[in-house]
Amino acid sequence: MKQLHPRIQFVWVLRSAIFAAVLGAGLFAGHLVFDLPVWLAPAAAGLVVVLGLPFARLRYLKWGYEMREDALYLERGVLTEVRTVIPYVRIQHVDSRRNPIERAVGLASTVVYTAGSRGSDVRIPGLTDAGATDLRERLKELAILAGEEDAV
């Protein structure tokens, strides 16, 4: 089972910090307009940040993926554990992408698409630039190798 790049924890913490800032700003606006208690904004934001730290750690520990013989296997989730099996033969296409936060810390994601209606796109975050490209290429090859079946 492969783990993500440890730096992904930083991305997640940063994300919860951004969320905390937005939440705090919203609650502060609520204080100005609706008379909400003034301590609510820093308290809520602080709580999000405090909870965000161990959550990012747990999330990192729980994340794993594996390229099995005929399928891509992923395991993730803190509160709800999710295990996904995507047979290579069902892969429609594979993307690698980077959002601004990921770019800032030099990470990238690979997104795998199937024709399914529910888990039609699965994202593997926390890869290095080279790793994401490499994973994309390998999955693409495996998908081609798995067959020329019409996917639908």
Next chain:
Amino acid sequence: MPSRLSPLSPVYRALQRSTGLIVTAVVVAQTDMTRMVGGPLLVYALGGLAVAAVLGYELLYYRRFTYELTDDTLDIHSGVISRRDRELPYRRIQNVDISENTIQRLLGIAAVGLETAGGSSTEGSIRFVSANEARRLQREIQRRKRREQGEPDREPEPETELFALSPTELGLIGVLSFDLRVLGVLSLVGPGSIPFLSDTLEAPMALVGVLGGLLVLALLGSAWLLGIVVAVVNYYGFRLTRAEDELRYERGLFRRYTGSIPDEKVQALTIEDNPLKRYFGYATLKVETAGYSPGRGESRSSLVAIPIAKRARVEAVADRIEPLEPIEFDRPPTRVRRRYAARYLIVLGVLLAAAYGAVTYLGVTAPWYTLAGLAVGIPPAVHLKWRHRGVSVGDDHVITRNGVWLRTTKIVPYYRIQSVIDTRTIFQRRWGLATVSIDTAGTLSIVGQGAAAVDIDVETADTLRALLTDRLQAAILGRRQAVADHPSRWDPTSPETFEW
């Protein structure tokens, strides 16, 4: 040898186009304004001229429109002012549909629509040819398409009927399709348009009550009747047939709706019922498709294959579409009943607390504790919820069943599995439970879910996950083997040679 449209088509087309004109002319002729512009006669004259112009145009359209079935294309030459010559290769034509409304049927003409892969709209349409010619075109195009794909030239398979709606079943759809929306609309127009109601406002309360009750009954009755009428109009003469590797259906009293689904687009089958249908032994069958649906191009959709029929009949038709093995459902472990009981108790507790709060703080006087009586309902509810859940792992299909009020049984061929998703919420983990969802390219359902084995033991979940993936691989290999054995009959666009 190029063919022409039906000679009746210019007349029909002209009528279709000028009904608006004629109505406008008649309405305008009635108004006072017409005096200023020279009286109604002039209006009629102008209207007549316009209609004549339309008829003339349509006659020219008729003269210019020719189509021809060549060796490998369908050529359509058309256009009055700007000419258009189009060649549609047979292999690109996905579907030929025929539509005819009541008037067209009286005239014996039909419109032929040609749908091609890639385009989401109708690529070409031939309006209108005689009904017989329409059927001939449909048959011919399909025959030539097959011939081009290297299949032996043969007579088209005759359609075999899978299902035809009986009058009793049609009646049942009507009786059961009580539409609350209709009620809403009727109640909006209802009271105001009934003149005696305003007089009764001054009448004694009892009378108002009685009349109000009668009115509600009348509304309910008419909503029900309307539901019946709508169902009869929509589902009259419902037939499901199979021919040429596709499912075809037709329905409708005034306007016939027809459609077809190629076999290879069928992703899953769904059998639905509710307590009422279960009690009387009825069920509904739906076919879930992906990729292509008639009239809507690339999309996912759910086609009602059997609106309602006795369960045995539904299962027999499902078996014709997807040969099924005997179904044996494994129920979730019995401990899930305790989980559901706990869940319902929490909901009941919240309700009780809310009721108590309302009594204490809002001054509502009500015996709030009577709500606790609902607890009696929990054990049967829990038992039913557990009893109707299940998963059946067959040789070629995985079948899941969920729901009490709307019980859905999903039949998924292993070959159609797109991915397998095993989720365990924090609450499920306490009980050692997991939910395994089987994702297909079928219908995106907003309400409810796709095929899923809900609340099964974690170990069963691990086994099921592995088993489903293995069976998918085996199914793919089996399919390839079938192709290798009969390469000549193999055609990627219609894998008819493959049997599940």
